[in-house]
Amino acid sequence: MPPHQVAIMQDSAPSQRQTRILDAAERVFARAGFHAATMQDVATEAGMSPGNLYRYFASKDAIIAGMTERDRTMIAADFAGLDPSRGSVLDQLETLGRKHLVEEPREKAVICMQIWAEASRNPKMAQMCAEIDGTVIGGLALAIAGAKASGELPPDLDDARFLQAVFMMADGFFCRRATDPDFDAAMAAETLFMAMRGLAQVLRLPAAETATP
Template structure:
């Protein structure tokens, strides 16, 4: 059986130096904030001269773009690994969500909040966020279609409302994690996944709207 999402979506082609810079920038932005941090701060954290840093990224916005594309590529790769032969797709989606929402350090959520705030006034940032959201929604939609076809999910599941609800729940989890250092991440994660599974069984289209194959 083919994977749920084509693996062709997954290439990132980042060099070791690019990875080192992006990792350093994440640490700097999480600690100092996107606006307060400077390219010199990123260069120092990456262990290189500012002049060398500018050979790879021309600005902080370019670094943010690199971070966003790296995240999008990693998400696409993980959706590309989903396969009905690997077990229940809801279990696979939960594992994927844990990897991207829960397992990374809290600083990842802090940076996401900064990027989302910047996207509210910066069209280029908004476009980067939309690209990541589009990759997530495409992967989820493909997984749901397979799960409906193999009987794991109800045939009458309202895909659009379910995808919207799950994305808002995940965004809310990330926001709370980034804002509240005392946030109970484990309990909230279990609540999130329980809600996702419940909605998958109950957020149904009216019977009159059910489409026939």
């Protein structure tokens, strides 16, 4: 995908028309999948002509890049709002997690599954996923550092293993929600956040790594 196709999404927030297209594309992709869906399908869902759609996005890949960048920007803004001075960081992370895991429609989880599947064979899609993961990891790392400094989290918490565990649980949550129409997201979120809090207390660095000279 040529860089100019996604520059419009990376340099500024999406316009009202672009947002309408991205929202329409999410609905279409969730119903039909990336490969089966057509630009005509997206144009119809967005209530515009295909010619008008191509003025904003040159291809389905460009639309997917726009969707991914929009999500990355939103996630970055959410993590930027975390602040130990506003209270428990784990409470703030739980609120943030509920926003993305529970409050978002199930279609978002379906699209995530499609993106991950496509990333396994499409290097450009894999790069988009890596950029989102990098944004999440960076935000979590800063939040954990702040919680350690405030005394909320143990100073010897193994950050790497804790982040890995949180990622695996969240990924599993998305997969289950996408594939099981009867999945109880609210109840599962309670389990996930309880596990997150428990792991924050037991995933400690080995004593040899924390001992002072």
